[in-house]
């Protein structure tokens with residue numbers, strides 16, 4: 001991860017992500033391109049300033065040459081055309097692999113931007129949905145993952161700086177973004193296109209695992225929830241409060257689709273789309289009054305829950321690992 005230590009309250013998601021510190025083969029070319037464009041821009045700036053200095057301060061003979069027709073054709077027209085063409089071809093050749101359609105062997109994951117969280121569906125090789133999760137994308141190290149980026153409401157932009165460039169999520173369209181992480185770790189991401197009130201609170205993490213760890217994570221994530229007998233009271237609060245109208249907990253009667261899948265919510269690192277660390281306290285706080293934490297989000301606050309019910313339902317969700 002980064003050499004600089006993250007502030008303690010931010011470390012659960014590795015925030016802020018270093019932008020010029022690529023961690024995979026689809027981010028590296030963009031880093032190269034960024035530095036290349038910056039170097040070229042600096043060079044052109046220096047040349048222009050030099051010409052300006054000559055125009056202002058140099059002896060008459062120099063100034064005359066600067067105003068000559070030949071120099072205008074070469075430096076004013078030829079040079080920019082050549083430089084911009086070379087940069088264009090170079091940029092296109094560096095980036096043409098980044099949004100190819102899924103290749104055989106790629107892992108396929110569909111990420112849907114919603115106001116203001118991320119629906120994550122793991123797909124099989126044929127593109128059929130296997131199971132859903134939210135606000136976290138788990139990938140094996142060293143494997144290319146083809147993300148199918150979609151949106152159901154407004155335009156969002158998917159950005160995980162250390163793994164890839166930004167790509168818009170546009171209603172009615174499917175954009176492909178390929179990512180690959182070279183090392184295990186947590187890579188922080190953020191919505192990068194203003195999408196409404198809680199836009200700045202629409203973050204996520206990519207968690208890259210060693211291949212064996214990924215297989216273990218995936219086997220567990222595919223399984224339905226296991227409701228422990230000691231969590232029956234919390235599960236009952238969940239039912240009677242109508243949470244299941246918006247949330248799915250696979251293996252129970254809760255099958256709503258308006259909000260994030262909560263089947264394994266207890267094992268997520270973050271809550272509220274990457275904005276809070278996930279623990280009993282933040283879970284309780286979120287359920288009681290998510291509107292205070294993330295104003296305008298599409299989950300109602302639950303001031304009606306008694307302290308006891310709130311603790312029970314939080315403990316239940318926390319147990320869903």
Ligand SMILES: [Cu+2]
Nearest residue numbers: 156191195202
């Ligand atoms: Cu957004």
